Amino acid sequence: MIMPADLEDMIRRRYRSLFLLFFMLCSLSSQVISAVSARATLRASSSTNSSVVDSDLAALVAMKAALIDYKGILQSWNTSRGSACGGGWVGVKCEAGRIIAIHLPSKGLGGQLAAEIGQLSYLRQLSVHTNAITGAIPVSISSLRNLRGLYLFHNLLTGSIPASLSPVLQALDLSNNHLSGAIPTSLSTSALLRRINLSYNNLSSTIPSTFSSLARLQALLLSHNQLVGAVPDFSQLANLQTLDLSQNLLKGSFPALQQSSAGASQTGAIVHSSATSSSKELFPSLFTLNLSHNALTGKLPSQIGELSSLLQLDLSNNKFSGAIPPQLANITELSSLDISHNNFTGSLPSSLSSLGNLTHFNCSFNSLTGKVPKLRHTFLASAFVGNKGLCGFSPASLCALPPAPSPETGAANSSGEAAAASTGEKKKKLSALSIVFVVIGIVIVLFLLMCLCSLLFICCCRRSGESMAKAGFTGEKPGQAGGGKGEGAKREGDAPGGKLVHFEGSLGFLADDLLCATAEVVGKSTYGTVYKATLEDGNQVAVKRLREGIVKSQRDFEVEVTAVGAIRHPNLLALRSYYWGPKDEKLLIFDFMQGGSLAAFVHARGPETPLTWQMRMNIAIGAAKGLVYLHEEQKMIHGNLTSSNILIDAHQNAKLSDFGLSRLMTQAANSNVIATAGALGYRAPELTKLRKATTKSDVYSFGIVLLELLTGKAPGEGPSSGPTEGTTMDLPDWVASIVKQEWTQEVFDIELMKGRAPGDEELINTLQLAMNCVTLAPLERPEMSEVLQQLEQIKPDLKQ
Structure with a gap:
């Protein structure tokens, strides 16, 4: 029999169990709901990521369809060969599942660029240069706000440049295409731009003056277009290294070299130093300035001498006039100067003789007069021709003798001569025999002097020849780099029978100067031995003595070496001279490079x-x-x-x-x-x-x-x-x-x-x-x- 107290206790335990079961069910339900929710969130997240990748993939597929793949380079762009970001797609680079670079240069591609390329919102670099792509540059490229490098040069693109590009763009190269129209002024909003190359196109606008705000710009290449107007003031571009505006239709005066003062013209006129006496150094990084083949006029400013870093200056084929500023000599590193085909007048400044690095110079076809100053290097006559009043640059352009005396001076001299004649009548005249003795005495004295000079020269060459013999500079036979005793002295008689030929930029030494120079071996190659030769005036040259038996006949050699001697480029070691000795010694003379190989x-x-x-x-x-x-x-x-x-x-x-x-x-x-x-x-x-x-x-x-x-x-x-x-x-x-x-x-x-x-x-x-x-x-x-x-x-x- 169950007592009421026991029944109450049983009921209490049963309710407690039901309550615990209900609590456990609620807790389990909560965990299930959380897990389902998390899985749904993960699925949604995965779905979202997949849609992003799919959008990039769709853009690539559209791009492949628009291009003509002559070489089958894009066969790897196939989903059956893995993901686009798996590393199997040629030229595609990804980061965190997004496409950041397309690199397909020189792949023989044709066709066009698809408009869908604008969907690649994470793209940083697009490089499809040196192909045969036609059509216009898609306007959708303007939507690529992360693009840092755009390289489309050496294609067949037509149309205009998109009105706006990425604000973080650093390099833009659209050169060697068929683009036309204007250069967008909006490019100046890409404040990080370092390099702009639009050369070799058909652009026909003015150069945007807003480019002066591109503080990081280092190279501006706009050559071989049809640009018009004046050259803007780029004096604020402190990092500019290369400015090439050649082969256009530009007019106006030489571009401003410093920031204009208040109220000064901003159209490219010259600003004199008095206006900005406290200005900073002008273009401290500018190495190359090319304004050739335009229609620029006016005088060159004296401030041009403040371009201290300039290495190459080409102003040829313009309409510049006036005198050449002597301040050009302040550009001590200048290696190339071309001012030909202009209207310059006056004489060549004597200060140009201080430019020791000047290896290319041309002032032909101007209206220059006077004697050419003695430059550090010797240049061909072609560098000076076309100046009717210029002389002294070749044996055929001798300068005129001093002017004849005026009539008054001549009359005075005649009176003096008459007086002398009347006085001379009172003096005893020399007999014919006395005159003969005097002439014979003079001849003997001159002969003795010549003999003395020859002895001194031979002694000098012998002393120098001792050091040369050790190096084997001349007269060396195969396997005898040291030479025998007195070997250098034997070569002294060969100079008159040899042939020394100078090319443009030579130091103008004689054969005797070369053969009597001190020399030391600095290298050997299959062509021969190379020496560092120090001439008597202290100049150093590199001399390559060609090995015997490897050179063509003298006639063929002279034809070929003349062609090689005419080659001039800043990155080629110029052949300055050659010497063919009487015993077939063959020497090639170059500038000596202090930095070695x-x-x-x-x-x-x-x-x-x-x-x-x-x-x-x-x-x-x-x-x-x-x-x-x-x-x-x-x-x-x-x-x-x-x-x-x-x-x-x-x-x-x-x-x-x-x-x-x-x-x-x-x-x-x-x-x-x-x-x-x-x-x-x-x-x-x-x-x-x-x-x-x-x-x-x-x-x-x-x-x-x-x-x-x-x-x-x-x-x-x-x-x-x-x-x-x-x-x-x-x-x-x-x-x-x-x-x-x-x-x-x-x-x-x-x-x-x-x-x-x-x-x-x-x-x-x-x-x-x-x-x-x-x-x-x-x-x-x-x-x-x-x-x-x-x-x-x-x-x-x-x-x-």
């Missing part, structure tokens, strides 16, 4: 000598410019490009040497040069069979040099650590093996981190460019012009 600079410098990223890129770009000039302007193959043949001047600029020497040599000698280049690791693989250098083999050699600059290793050196330490390996193979193992950072020279360390993107892009240059198939290598453009894009803020 790139090989020594990279591998043999002391720890106190830095080799920063900026220096390496400056050398690479300079060498590339020299090769482009040889390939495109001279139609010439270098054929022997190594780091030893890239020389460094006092300003750490690259100058290519040994170019054109293959033209002077026999076929057997050139084959030997190719074989030697192969042993050093610079020879393109196809030359093993062809034995004939091409522009593509030059590109391969340049790629090796570029790898040398990136890795700090010489070709054939091999790794200094790791499992292959101590072995000899082809430099491209070694780089490829490291990259394949995803140890890319191990490739780069550790000293690159000194100074202003480069970004990862700069290093990777340069490495990729170098590997493209050394690809085994010659047809797949880029042209040197493309290599140069890509180098300038990788480092657009580099000092030129």
